[in-house]
Amino acid sequence: MSATPLALEIVDLRVEYPMAxxxxxxxxDGVSVSIAPGEIHALVGESGAGKTxxxxxxxxxxxxxxxxxxxxxxxxxxxxxPATGRAPGIEPGRDxxxxxxDPMTSLNPLFTVESQITETLRHHLGMDRRQSSAKALDLLxxxxxxxxxxxxxxxxxxxxxxxxQRVVIAAALSCNPRLLVADEPTTALDVSIQSQILKLLRGxxxxxxxxxxxxxxNMGVVAEIADRVTIMxxxxxxxxxxxxxxxxxxxxxxxxxxxxxxxxIDVTLPRxxxxxxxxxxxxxxxxxxxxxxxxxxxxxxxxxxxVEDLVVDYRGRGGSFRAVDGVGFSVRAGEVFGLVGESGCxxxxxxxxxxxxVKPTAGRVLHRGRPIAAAGTRRPLQMIFQDxxxxxxxxxxxxxxxxxxxxxxxxxxxxxxxxxxxxxLLEAVGLERTAVERYPHAFxxxxxQRISIARALSxxxxxxxxxxxxxxLDVSIQxQILNLLKDLRDATGLxxxxxxxxxxVIRQMCDRVAVMKAGRIVEEAPTETLFGAPxxxxxxxxxxxxxxxxxxxxxx
Amino acid sequence: MRVPGSVIVxxxxxxxxxxxxxxxxxIAPYDPTDMATYNxxxxxxxxxxxxxxxxxxPLGTDNQGRDLLSAIIYGARVSVGIGGAAVxxxxxxGVSLGLLAGYFGxxxxxxxxxxxxxxxxxPTILLALLVSGLARALMPDGGSVGWTPFILIGAIAIHDxxxxxxxxxxxxxxxxxxxxxxxxxxIGLPGRRIMLHHILPNVMSPVLxxxxxxxxxxxxxxxxxxxxxxxxxPNYPSLGTLIRIGNEFVFSGIWWIALFPAITLVILVLAVNxxxxxxxxxxxxxxxxxx
Numbered sequence: 004m005s006a007t008p009l010a011l012e013i014v015d016l017r018v019e020y021p022m023a024x025x026x027x028x029x030x031x032d033g034v035s036v037s038i039a040p041g042e043i044h045a046l047v048g049e050s051g052a053g054k055t056x057x058x059x060x061x062x063x064x065x066x067x068x069x070x071x072x073x074x075x076x077x078x079x080x081x082x083x084x085p086a087t088g089r090a091p092g093i094e095p096g097r098d099x100x101x102x103x104x105d106p107m108t109s110l111n112p113l114f115t116v117e118s119q120i121t122e123t124l125r126h127h128l129g130m131d132r133r134q135s136s137a138k139a140l141d142l143l144x145x146x147x148x149x150x151x152x153x154x155x156x157x158x159x160x161x162x163x164x165x166x167x168q169r170v171v172i173a174a175a176l177s178c179n180p181r182l183l184v185a186d187e188p189t190t191a192l193d194v195s196i197q198s199q200i201l202k203l204l205r206g207x208x209x210x211x212x213x214x215x216x217x218x219x220x221n222m223g224v225v226a227e228i229a230d231r232v233t234i235m236x237x238x239x240x241x242x243x244x245x246x247x248x249x250x251x252x253x254x255x256x257x258x259x260x261x262x263x264x265x266x267x268i269d270v271t272l273p274r275x276x277x278x279x280x281x282x283x284x285x286x287x288x289x290x291x292x293x294x295x296x297x298x299x300x301x302x303x304x305x306x307x308x309x310v311e312d313l314v315v316d317y318r319g320r321g322g323s324f325r326a327v328d329g330v331g332f333s334v335r336a337g338e339v340f341g342l343v344g345e346s347g348c349x350x351x352x353x354x355x356x357x358x359x360x361v362k363p364t365a366g367r368v369l370h371r372g373r374p375i376a377a378a379g380t381r382r383p384l385q386m387i388f389q390d391x392x393x394x395x396x397x398x399x400x401x402x403x404x405x406x407x408x409x410x411x412x413x414x415x416x417x418x419x420x421x422x423x424x425x426x427x428l429l430e431a432v433g434l435e436r437t438a439v440e441r442y443p444h445a446f447x448x449x450x451x452q453r454i455s456i457a458r459a460l461s462x463x464x465x466x467x468x469x470x471x472x473x474x475x476l477d478v479s480i481q482x483q484i485l486n487l488l489k490d491l492r493d494a495t496g497l498x499x500x501x502x503x504x505x506x507x508v509i510r511q512m513c514d515r516v517a518v519m520k521a522g523r524i525v526e527e528a529p530t531e532t533l534f535g536a537p538x539x540x541x542x543x544x545x546x547x548x549x550x551x552x553x554x555x556x557x558x559x
Numbered sequence: 560m561r562v563p564g565s566v567i568v569x570x571x572x573x574x575x576x577x578x579x580x581x582x583x584x585x586i587a588p589y590d591p592t593d594m595a596t597y598n599x600x601x602x603x604x605x606x607x608x609x610x611x612x613x614x615x616x617p618l619g620t621d622n623q624g625r626d627l628l629s630a631i632i633y634g635a636r637v638s639v640g641i642g643g644a645a646v647x648x649x650x651x652x653g654v655s656l657g658l659l660a661g662y663f664g665x666x667x668x669x670x671x672x673x674x675x676x677x678x679x680x681x682p683t684i685l686l687a688l689l690v691s692g693l694a695r696a697l698m699p700d701g702g703s704v705g706w707t708p709f710i711l712i713g714a715i716a717i718h719d720x721x722x723x724x725x726x727x728x729x730x731x732x733x734x735x736x737x738x739x740x741x742x743x744x745x746i747g748l749p750g751r752r753i754m755l756h757h758i759l760p761n762v763m764s765p766v767l768x769x770x771x772x773x774x775x776x777x778x779x780x781x782x783x784x785x786x787x788x789x790x791x792x793p794n795y796p797s798l799g800t801l802i803r804i805g806n807e808f809v810f811s812g813i814w815w816i817a818l819f820p821a822i823t824l825v826i827l828v829l830a831v832n833x834x835x836x837x838x839x840x841x842x843x844x845x846x847x848x849x850x
Contacts, residue, residue: 358745360741360745381745381746382747386745388738388742394737394738396757396760396761399760407743407748408746411748412747462747
C-alpha cells in the first residue's frame with residue numbers, strides 16, 4: 004500500500020453482550036477487515052451473523068450493554084479507543100459517514116432536505132448559512148438528484164424512496180469522510196432504484212477514494228459493486244477475500260451453502276442446493292395428502308383459475324387510485340404461475356382480489372369456470388403471506404390454528420380426526436407432529452412460514468396464492484421454503500400463484516410468468532422464453548437491473 | 560420489570576378489602592341491614608379508644624345505634640358490588656361495540672364512535688344523575704329499593720363503556736389489518752367467528768387495564784351518587800350513603816360516622832388505582848424498558 008493510510012482496519016474484533024447470568028454473548032468473534040481508500044468491502048451473512056454489529060462498532064454506535072472486548076480498529080490510520088468507541092480526531096458524521104437501511108426513518112420528517120444536510124456542515128465544518136447552502140446544492144448534484152434546487156426546500160415525505168436514500172448519502176458525504184458505513188443501503192428499495200444507488204456508491208468510491216464498508220445480505224449486491232467480501236456466520240468471519248474468488252469458488256462449507264442458496268437468474272436449477280433439514284415422515288405425509296387430493300377432485304386438468312378484465316380502485320382522500328387496471332390471465336391446473344413487478348405495481352392487490360380480501364371494481368375471477376364471489380366457494384383458494392410473524396394468531400396453539408379450517412369445512416369426521424390431519428400437515432411441511440402443542444412464538448420465521456403453509460393446506464385448496472412468501476426470510480431459509488413449495492406441488496398436484504418482486508425467485512419456481520407495471524400486465528410468457536428472449540422493453544430493463552450473484556470481472 | 564413494593568402493598572390491601580366485602584356476613588359483628596339489631600340507646604357512641612365508647616362497637620355507632628364497623632364492611636360490599644357490576648356491564652358493551660366498529664368500520668364505526676363522543680361530552684355525574692332520575696320516573700316501581708342497585712349500575716356504565724369501545728376499536732383495527740386475520744378471512748370464516756376467536760383474545764390486555772382503573776372510578780361515582788342522595792338508601796347503605804349520613808353530624812362533633820367510611824373509600828380507591836396504574840405502565844410499550 005502507498006502512503007495513504009487504510010480507510011478502515013479492523014484486527015481480531017470481538018464484541019460481547021453481557022447476559023443476566025454473568026456469561027457473555029459473543030456477537031462478533033475475531034473478525035478482521037481492512038479497506039483501502041476507494042475500495043468497497045462487503046460484509047455478508049444472514050440475520051444474527053453479527054455483520055451489523057461490526058458496522059455499529061466502527062461508528063461507535065454499539066447499543067448499551069454491548070462492548071468491544073478485544074481487537075483493534077484503526078480509522079484512516081487513527082487508533083480507536085475500544086472503551087469509548089472513539090478515535091482522537093475522528094468524528095462520526097464528519098470522518099465517517101453512515102447510511103442505514105430505511106430511508107423513510109433515517110431523515111427527520113420535520114426538517115427540509117437543506118437543513119438536514121447543512122446542519123452537519125455547520126456543526127462539523129463551522130460553515131455559515133450561505134456556504135453550507137451552496138455546498139448542500141453541490142452534494143445533491145453529486146448524488147444525482149433531479150432538480151436539486153427545488154429538492155433543497157422539500158421535506159422528506161415529498162421525495163421518493165430512492166431520492167431519500169440519495170439525500171441520506173449526500174448528508175453522509177457532506178464532510179468528505181474517509182469511510183462510509185452502509186448498512187443494507189438498498190434493501191428497502193426496488194431493483195431499478197437499487198441499481199442506481201449501487202452505481203452511485205461505486206462511483207463515489209472510485210472518484211473520491213472513499214472506503215465503503217457495505218453490510219448486506221444480498222449476494223447480488225456484493226457481486227455487483229464490492230471489491231472484497233467477508234462472509235460472516237454466527238459472529239465469525241468464515242471466509243474473506245476478493246469477490247471473484249469467494250463467490251466463484253467458496254472454500255468454506257457455510258460460504259458454499261450460503262452462495263448455493265441464492266436463487267440464480269441466469270439458469271434454472273431443479274432444486275436449491277441447501278442441506279435439507281426434513282423430518283423423515285415428510286415424504287410419507289405428502290404421499291398421504293396426494294392420495295386424499297386424488298379422492299377429492301379426481302384428475303385435475305385444464306384451466307383452474309381465470310381472471311378477466313380485473314380492475315381495482317382504491318378510494319382515498321382526493322380521488323381514487325387505480326391499483327389494477329384491466330388485468331386478465333389464466334392459470335392451468337398443476338402449474339406455478341408467477342406474477343412479478345416492482346412495489347406498487349398492483350400484484351398484491353390482484354392476490355387479494357383473487358383471495359376475496361379486496362372487492363374488484365370491475366372484472367371477474369373464475370375458479371373452474373365459476374365466479375368465486377359467492378360465499379362457500381372460497382375454500383379451494385388459500386393464501387400464504389409475506390410476514391411470518393404476523394400471519395399466525397399468537398394466542399392460538401398451532402394445532403388449533405390448523406384444526407379450525409378443517410372443522411369449519413367439515414373435512415374431518417371428528418375433532419380427533421381433525422387433530423390427526425393437523426399433525427399430518429405439519430409433517431408434510433417438514434415439522435414435527437408435536438408442534439401442535441406449542442404457540443407460534445416458539446418457532447423461528449422459517450418454521451412459522453411452514454406452519455402458514457400447513458394452515459393454507461388444511462382447507463384442501465386447489466390453488467395456493469403465495470404473496471412474497473420468502474421476502475422477509477434469510478436466503479438459506481428462503482431456499483428451504485421454496486424447495487418445500489416445489490415438493491408440495493410435485494407431491495400433491497397443487498397449483499401455485501407466486502407473487503414476488505424477485506426475478507430470480509420467479510425464474511427458479513415458475514412455469515409461466517406475467518410481468519406487471521403500473522397496474523397492467525406488460526408481458527406474459529413461459530418462464531424460459533421470458534428470461535431467454537424478453538419482448539417488452541420494461542421486462543428487458545428489469546432483467547438488466549437485477550444484480551447477478553455471478554461477479555463481473557472488474558479490473559482493479 | 561420488577562414490581563415496586565408500593566404496588567405489592569396496594570395489591571394486597573385491595574385484595575383484602577375486596578375479599579372482606581365479599582364475605583361481609585361472615586366477618587361483620589352485626590347485620591346492619593337488620594333493623595332489629597339497632598338500639599337507639601346505643602346511638603352516636605364514639606369509637607372505643609376515646610374512652611366513652613363501648614367494646615361492642617369498636618368504631619362507634621351511627622345516629623340509629625347501628626355498629627359502624629359492620630355498616631362499613633357491608634357498605635364496602637355494596638360499593639364494590641355495584642362498581643364491579645358497572646365495570647362488567649360497561650366492558651361488555653364497550654368491547655362488543657368496539658370490536659364491531661373496528662372490524663367492520665363504515666357506518667357502524669361512525670355511529671358507535673359519534674355516540675361515544677356525545678356521551679363523553681357529558682360529565683360522568685351529570686349523566687348518571689340524569690339516567691337514575693329518568694329511570695326512577697319512568698319505571699312503574701322505579702322508586703322501590705330493590706331496583707336501586709341496577710339503576711346505579713346502568714347509570715355508571717352508560718358513561719364508562721366509551722373508553723373500552725375506543726380502545727378496543729383502535730386495537731381491533733390494528734389486529735384486523737394483520738395477516739393472521741386476513742388468513743382467517745381467506746379460509747372463509749364468518750365475521751363473528753373472526754372477531755370473537757381471533758381478534759378478541761388479542762385485544763384483551765388493554766381492556767383488563769382499563770377495567771381495573773375503572774373499578775376505582777365506578778366505586779367513586781357510586782359513592783358520589785349515594786352521597787348526593789340518589790344512590791343507596793340509608794337502610795341498605797353503601798360507603799357513600801354512610802358518608803352522607805355522617806355529614807349531617809360532623810358539625811355536632813360526631814365526626815366518626817363520616818370519617819371512617821371516608822377513610823375506607825379513600826384506601827380502597829387508592830389501592831385499586833395504584834394496581835391499575837401499574838398494569839397500564841406495564842402494558843404500555845412506550846413506557847416499557849424505562850425505570
